Amino acid sequence: MNRVPRFSGPPLLGLNHRFLRDPVGMFMEAHRRYGDLVELDLGISGSVYAAFHPDGVKQTLLRGRRVHRALLRELLGKGLFTSPSGDDWLRRRRLIQPLFHEDRLAELTPLLLRSLDEVLERHWLNAGTVDLAAEMKRATVAMMVDATFGRHGDVDRAVAREELSFLLRYVDDRLFTFVQPPRSWPTPDNRRYRRSIRTIRAIIADAVRDGRRRGGDEPTFLNGLLASRGSDPEVRFSDEELVDEVLSIFIAGTETTGTALTWALHLLATHPAAGEGLLKEMASELPGDTLTPAVLARLTWPKAIVQEAVRLYPPAWALRRVTDDPVEIGGVRLPAGSRLIVSAYVTHRHPQVWSEPERFDPVRWLPAGAAERPRFSYFPFGAGAHQCMGNMFALLEGELIITRLAQRFRMAPFGRSPVRARPTIALAPVPGPHLEVIPIS
Template sequence: MTEAAAPSAPAAPGRPAAMPGLPYFGGIVRMKKDPIAYLGEASRKGPVVLLGRLGRRAFYQVNDPDLVRSVMTAPRADVGMTRTSDVLGILFGESVFTMQDEPWRKRRDELQPAFRTSNLPELFGSAAGEIERTVDRFQAVADARGSVDCSAALLDLLQRMIVRMMFGVAVPETAEHLTRAFDYGLEYRQRRRWSLAGLPLWFPTPANRRFNDGVARLNASIVEIIEDHRAHPPERAGLLTMLMECRDEKTGAGWSDDELLAEVKTTFVAGWLTTTTAATWLFDLLGRHPGITDRVVAELDALPADRPLGYDDLHRLEYTEDTILEAMRLFPPGWLLSRRVRRPYTLGGLRLDDNAVLLVSPYALHRDPAHWREPQRFDPDRFRDSTHGEAHKAAFLPFGYGPRVCIGRGVAMMELKMIVATLLRRFRFTLADPAPATLQPVSFLRRAEPLVLDIAPR
C-alpha cells in the first residue's frame, strides 16, 4: 500500500467531542463491557474523542490518521508507553516490548540482527517439519470427509512452530507452561485495564497470587531451557541462539540472563499468540469467500508441484500476501494501542495534561469509510489497486506504526504464508457453520467460538 498526500486533519477543538455516559467517568463502564462497539461509536465522533476518566487519568481516542501518526511518532519525552507498571510489565520484564526512552532504543538496536531477513531461511527450515506433522493429522480427517477445530489446530501448530524456531528443538513441557501463563496473564491484564478499583499486583489476592505464581513458574522453565541450551547447543540454530549472540553496541558484552529471559518471552508471544489470532481469522474469511480461496490456490498451483514448499517460493505469493494483509485489516490481532502523555502535549490543537492516555483502535481505523472503500468487504485486491483510495499508512496498523513497529513482522508473515500455502495445497476447507463469529477482545482480538471447518482432500 502506498502513502499519498492526505488532506490536513481537521483541528481538534479546544474541547473535544465526548462520549456520553456517567458524570466524570464518561463511557468507561461501557468500554469495559463491549470495547469494540464502543470504540467504533467513538471513531465517528471526531478526530479526538474524550472517552472518560479513571481517577486523575483522562482517556482519549485518536481517530484521524494524521493525528495517529503524530502520536505514534511523538518524541519519547512527550508520549510514552503504558506497559511498564501493569501486568504486562511483570509478565514480560524489561523487554523491548515494555521499555522506554534510551534503554528501549538500545535494546531495539541490539535485537535487530536476530530478526534480519537473512535469518528467515534458517527459521523456515525449523518450522517446516511442524507443519508437515499437522498435514499428516489432517489427512486422515480429510479422507473421511470430517471436520476439524481449526482454531485449536492452529494454536497447537503455531505453538510448536515458535518453540521449534525459538529453541531449535521441541520442548512440549515448556510450551505448556508458556500457554497457561500467557493466557492467564493477558486475560488478567484485560480485566484490570478498565477496573475502577484494583489492588496493586503485590497485594496477595487470590488472582494476584495465581498470576505471580504463574510468572515465576514460567520464568523458571525458560531459565532452565536457556541453561540447557548453553550446555547442549542444538544442531539447528534458533531464535534463542540468535538472541544469545546479541551484543551491547558499545561494550560488545552479551546480555544478562534476565535480559535474555525478557526477550525470549516477548518473542514467543509475538510469534505465537498474535500469529495464531491472525491465522484463525484468515481461515475464517477464506471459508466464507471461496472465490478468493480459489485465487490463492491458483497462485499456489503455479509453484513447482514435484517438491515441498521452499523458502524462496514465499516471495512469489503476492496475492496470498495481500489476502493475509486484508484479513489483518478486518481483524487486526492488536485491536487497541495505547500511549501515555508524559508532559503537557498538544495534539491537533487540543492541549492534553500529563498522564492522559491516548487510545488508537486499529479495528476502528481499518473499517472507517473515510479511509477505506467498502471497508466491510474482504477484498485483497485493495492492496494492489491504486484506485481504491487507501491513501494513508497510519490508517493500517496490523504491526503498529512508527519507531515501535513490530520487529518480528517478517517472521509473522513467513509463518502465515507457510501455513496457508502448505495447507491449501493439500486440502479444501469450508465453514461447518457460516454464522457470524463473535469477537472476543482480550489482549488480542480472538474469535470467541471454535473455528470448525469441514476438510476434504484437493
C-alpha cells in the first residue's frame, strides 16, 4: 500500500490560516504539489484527506457520510439541507423528491417567468448599469419566493424576499467571517437575525395553515409539500417540519443559483464567441418573444453556458464527508473514521480529464462538442445520496434568465477589473462584476 503525502503548515496552526485566507488557492496548490490524494494538516484540529481524482471523488461521495451541520441547523432549523445522513434525512428526502419532478417544473415555468419579467421591468429597464451579483440575488430570491408560495395567496412576498435576502447575508457572515461577536450579544445584526427568522418562519407557518385550509392548484413548492405529506403520521411532515423544509429550500437554492448565474452572465459578457453562439441559436429557434418550456427545450446554448460556468466556478466548491468503514482510494486504505474532502473547483480542472481546463468554453456541453468523461469528474450538484434536489430547478432558472436577458437586452461588461473567486456560502466573484445593459426596443 502507498503512503499519502502530507501538506503541512506551521505547528498547531497547520494550514488553517491558508484555509481561511485562500482555500481555493490552497487546494489547487495541494493538487499541484502532492497529486490526487493528500493529507491536509489542520494543526490542532487534526487532518483531512483531500481526494481530487474522479475515482477518489466517487469513493468519497458514495461511501462517506455527511457530517453534522451544527451551525446551519441552529440558525435555520432541521430541514433536509441541514440534516446529517440517517433515517430522518432519508424520510425527508423521500417526501420532498416529487417537488422537483420534470413535469412539475415545466408547470412552474410561466410563474417563474412572470417573476423574472417583473424584476427586469422594475430594475433593469432603465438601469444603464447593473451590479450583477445584487441583481442575480434579487431575481433568484424573487423566483424562489414565488415558486414556493405562488402569486395569488395572501403571503407578503415583498417581506419574505427582504427577510430571505438578509438571512442569506447573515448566514454567510457567520460561516465565513473569522471574527464574529457571539450570537447572544445584542448587536444590530444579531437582533435583526432574530427578528428576521421569526418573521420568515411566521410567514411560512401562516402559508402552511392557509394552504391546508384552502388547498391550492398552483404547482408551487408549498402545495407540493402539503400534498406529499402522506397519511401515515409516523412518516408525514408535521407543520413545524414543513416550516423547516421551506426554509431549507430557500437557503439551499438561492445563494447557490444566484452566484452561479452571476458567473454565467459575467463569463458570457466577457466571451463574445459564446454570446454569438447563443444569439445565433435564438435567432433560428426562438423567433419573437415567446418563451415556453417547449421552446426552451429546443435551445442548447443557455444550459451549456450555465453548465460551463458551474464547472469553472462551482458554488459548492468543496464537500466534506466522514467514513464509517475503511475506504480505499488510489491504492491507499484509509481507516474508518477518516475525514475526507473533495473539491469540485479542483476536479473540474483536472488535466487528465479537461482540455484547456481554465478556458470558458460552453461548446464542451453542446451535442456537437460533447466528449466522454468519467462520471465523477463533474459534480457541481454533488453526487450520491445527497445529490442536489434542486439541480433541475436551478438549471431551469438559469436557462430562463439567460434567454430572457438575451431577448430583451444587449449586455457588455462595465469596467475591466479582473475578478477572482472568493469562497462564501457559494463561490462569489470579487470585485462584483457590473454589466452595461441596453434594452432592445
